[in-house]
Amino acid sequence: MAAWEHALDDLVRTRGSALVGYAYLLCGDRREAEDLVQDALVKTFSRGRGGLETHSLEGYVRRAVLTTYVDGFRRRRRWAAVRHLLATDDVGPASDAGVAARADVAAALEALSPRERACVVLRFYEDLTVPAIADALALSQGSVKRYLSDAVRRMEHLLGPLPGADVAPDDDEITLTPTRSDR
Amino acid sequence: MSIDLERSLHDLARSVQDDAASERMAGQVRHMVTRIRRRRHVRQAATGVVGAGAATAVVVGGLQLAGRGPLEASPAGWSAAAWGCEPETPTELPDPPVDVEVSHPAAAASGTVTSLVVSAHEPDPDATAVEVAPTVVLVRDGVVVSRPAALTGTMESFPVQHAFDLSLTSCLPGSAPLPPGTYDVLVRQEVVRLGVQVVAVQHSTLEVTATREEADELADRARTAEPSPAPTAAPTTAPEGSASAGGSAPATQADVDALLAQAPQGTFPACASAVLSEADPPLTLDLTLEQRPYAPGEAVGGTVGLRATGGRTVIANAPTHGALLVLTRAGAVVGREYRDTEDVELVEASGQPVDVALTGSMSLCSAPAQELPAGGLPPGRYDAYAVMEVMLKEVTEADGTARAETRSVVVRSEPVPVTIG
Numbered sequence: 001m002a003a004w005e006h007a008l009d010d011l012v013r014t015r016g017s018a019l020v021g022y023a024y025l026l027c028g029d030r031r032e033a034e035d036l037v038q039d040a041l042v043k044t045f046s047r048g049r050g051g052l053e054t055h056s057l058e059g060y061v062r063r064a065v066l067t068t069y070v071d072g073f074r075r076r077r078r079w080a081a082v083r084h085l086l087a088t089d090d091v092g093p094a095s096d097a098g099v100a101a102r103a104d105v106a107a108a109l110e111a112l113s114p115r116e117r118a119c120v121v122l123r124f125y126e127d128l129t130v131p132a133i134a135d136a137l138a139l140s141q142g143s144v145k146r147y148l149s150d151a152v153r154r155m156e157h158l159l160g161p162l163p164g165a166d167v168a169p170d171d172d173e174i175t176l177t178p179t180r181s182d183r
Numbered sequence: 184m185s186i187d188l189e190r191s192l193h194d195l196a197r198s199v200q201d202d203a204a205s206e207r208m209a210g211q212v213r214h215m216v217t218r219i220r221r222r223r224h225v226r227q228a229a230t231g232v233v234g235a236g237a238a239t240a241v242v243v244g245g246l247q248l249a250g251r252g253p254l255e256a257s258p259a260g261w262s263a264a265a266w267g268c269e270p271e272t273p274t275e276l277p278d279p280p281v282d283v284e285v286s287h288p289a290a291a292a293s294g295t296v297t298s299l300v301v302s303a304h305e306p307d308p309d310a311t312a313v314e315v316a317p318t319v320v321l322v323r324d325g326v327v328v329s330r331p332a333a334l335t336g337t338m339e340s341f342p343v344q345h346a347f348d349l350s351l352t353s354c355l356p357g358s359a360p361l362p363p364g365t366y367d368v369l370v371r372q373e374v375v376r377l378g379v380q381v382v383a384v385q386h387s388t389l390e391v392t393a394t395r396e397e398a399d400e401l402a403d404r405a406r407t408a409e410p411s412p413a414p415t416a417a418p419t420t421a422p423e424g425s426a427s428a429g430g431s432a433p434a435t436q437a438d439v440d441a442l443l444a445q446a447p448q449g450t451f452p453a454c455a456s457a458v459l460s461e462a463d464p465p466l467t468l469d470l471t472l473e474q475r476p477y478a479p480g481e482a483v484g485g486t487v488g489l490r491a492t493g494g495r496t497v498i499a500n501a502p503t504h505g506a507l508l509v510l511t512r513a514g515a516v517v518g519r520e521y522r523d524t525e526d527v528e529l530v531e532a533s534g535q536p537v538d539v540a541l542t543g544s545m546s547l548c549s550a551p552a553q554e555l556p557a558g559g560l561p562p563g564r565y566d567a568y569a570v571m572e573v574m575l576k577e578v579t580e581a582d583g584t585a586r587a588e589t590r591s592v593v594v595r596s597e598p599v600p601v602t603i604g
Binding site: 008012013018019020021022031033034035037038042045101102104105121124125127155163165 | 192
């Protein structure tokens with residue numbers, strides 16, 4: 001087995017589940033997330049980089065997951081056409097407040113456009129700054145701010161106030177204004 | 184009650200991180216390895232990856248064989264004063280923030296345009312960012328002699344790859360063809376490291392020759408001398424349209440017997456494996472072959488019908504190359520071509536057959552597998568199957584209940600007797 005195959009195997013076994021979780025935030029479906037991660041792994045390892053540590057590889061794969069998602073995951077439309085047939089509930093029953101919030105957030109994410117959703121995940125899950133998000137998505141910082149502002153406003157319309165969403169990081173100028181919400 | 188968005192997102196991500204997901208992902212590693220090998224092979228075939236040291240050695244050898252050195256071969260003569268446009272003084276960084284890789288043929292003819300691919304690998308993506316395409320110029324004896332290569336495209340990969348066309352002509356007015364000789368391909372890549380812009384550089388060697396034939400010969404030698412970037416025990420791919428075994432010697436009955444002596448081994452449809460038998464397969468293939476004797480090594484193409492069984496509707500990822508023709512004798516595989524699954528596409532099958540491509544030939548396979556057939560199968564009777572490995576996505580039973588699936592299954596047809604001879 002070549003070194004890169006060991007690296008791939010190691011990455012999948014140690015970080016595969018976390019990568020699927022990240023992809024799931026973006027695409028909102030467990031099986032689709034697994035496909036997304038597989039495509040990203042293939043893209044990443046097709047370049048044949050040797051000597052990379054797992055954490056570095058994971059960074060590449062996460063970027064691949066992100067751009068593959070934003071650029072249009074090819075199975076999205078087809079999957080969306082059949083997903084209602086499936087009995088599995090990806091987020092499980094709402095048995096307590098935490099799970100209920102999780103399900104509500106999942107539903108609210110569904111209301112966002114792919115780029116809005118990507119901005120929200122990068123900002124509030126990956127904890128990236130606006131410039132970093134702009135870099136990752138090849139957008140201007142102004143566009144990122146607009147996407148974030150629109151996304152937060154839309155999610156607040158569904159979820160109520162999102163206290164953390166109006167806290168701008170020190171190193172960028174964004175000030176999200178949930179008070180503009182039309183709720 | 185207000186929702187903590189950050190915490191909810193983390194909870195949401197963790198909600199799908201379970202052992203089953205890990206197991207499913209781990210189970211797909213082999214499939215991913217196959218796709219990666221195929222992509223690497225295609226990339227390798229598209230551009231020869233040039234290591235500067237290896238290329239230089241090969242180039243010098245080739246020119247000495249021709250009885251002349253690079254400078255002696257120059258009809259126009261080389262001098263930095265006559266050909267240089269500006270001095271080149273790149274700043275070498277003691278700790279390069281990125282690993283820049285440049286790929287191009289080892290040699291190209293003067294006056295032509297050669298293609299290059301450049302990528303910049305960031306060892307630490309959190310600290311560095313490659314935001315713009317690199318620049319590429321030709322340098323000799325410390326002076327820039329060409330115009331910057333023209334960016335022709337950015338390829339989907341990680342790290343991103345940039346494709347360039349580099350004209351082997353002078354940067355001076357008139358754009359005269361450059362004198363033959365050894366040039367330095369210089370790549371500059373701007374990198375933002377921890378918020379500070381720096382420049383990484385990379386060099387490789389390009390031999391500019393007087394004629395295209397000479398360039399092709401040198402480039403071929405460099406490719407031959409170059410080790411594979413990812414050596415593997417298993418084959419990487421079969422060439423497109425490799426169905427015919429016309430170029431290989433026909434196999435003998437002794438070859439077939441030797442293969443059968445190794446059977447059963449491997450998983451169907453691997454060479455020498457036992458034919459798979461599944462009680463209630465969700466999918467099947469309908470194979471029809473012409474009722475006539477086939478020639479040893481004869482290529483077989485066309486289509487086969489893919490359909491779901493038992494009133495089901497099945498959605499699956501199937502290889503874009505379609506189904507393979509597999510030949511068996513005494514219940515073991517003796518003939519199949521190697522095909523790497525580089526890409527998959529969604530197919531939806533119900534009771535009505537969906538056409539998928541069929542490729543193969545009446546040729547002996549090898550165990551362990553090799554890219555090319557081991558020769559045409561000797562005359563005799565065999566059983567032929569159409570076989571395709573798919574990854575199930577959803578299965579809807581006849582009563583309308585649907586379930587998600589993520590397992591790979593080998594779909595095959597019923598056996599069809601064929602005669603070779």
